[in-house]
Amino acid sequence: DVKVTQSSRYLVKRTGEKVFLECVQDMDHENMFWYRQDPGLGLRLIYFSYDVKMKEKGDIPEGYSVSREKKERFSLILESASTNQTSMYLCASSLISDTQYFGPGTRLTVL
């Protein structure tokens, strides 16, 4: 059974803070993804990674960066959090060309 975990379910940060969201998967998946979900906008891809130390920009990478030092771990970094980054953040993983499995999500509020 695939398990994708995210470090926090709920997070409240202040504008300008640096924010780290961690994601870990236990199925040896090559691919990992970070999305944000906003009402009326669906799931939008921020960044993804096909391998360790490899990253690709998604559709909305501005204001975000990522790190993948180990195969099972993919981190999303908000260098200087802003109120428009208040959102639900979802991590997913998959084998190559296969179904993506999602973590439970992190509800981030930036005040």
Place this chain on the structure above:
Amino acid sequence: DQQVKQNSPSLSVQEGRISILNCDYTNSMFDYFLWYKKYPAEGPTFLISISSIKDKNEDGRFTVFLNKSAKHLSLHIVPSQPGDSAVYFCAASQINEKLTFGTGTRLTIIP
């Protein structure tokens, strides 16, 4: 440019009846389609998929239909149950490419 569209933000269906959720896409290169189900404060869970070489795929109460000429897919749930109340996202991709998600349809099953 929204390549995957779910034009109905919400849908209400009586328990026991059929629920039909629709999805349209514009990119004729898409060859793999998926439906995900999402409960509040949880990550999306994979429901069912279909590749472009098929026009129908069935899994228990869930059936996905693909009409390539119309660039349209639909998810049928029969019979609908209260636990089916959730937000449903369709997604599409080309082989070895990232998923593109629709904006979601909130399904409410009325007891």
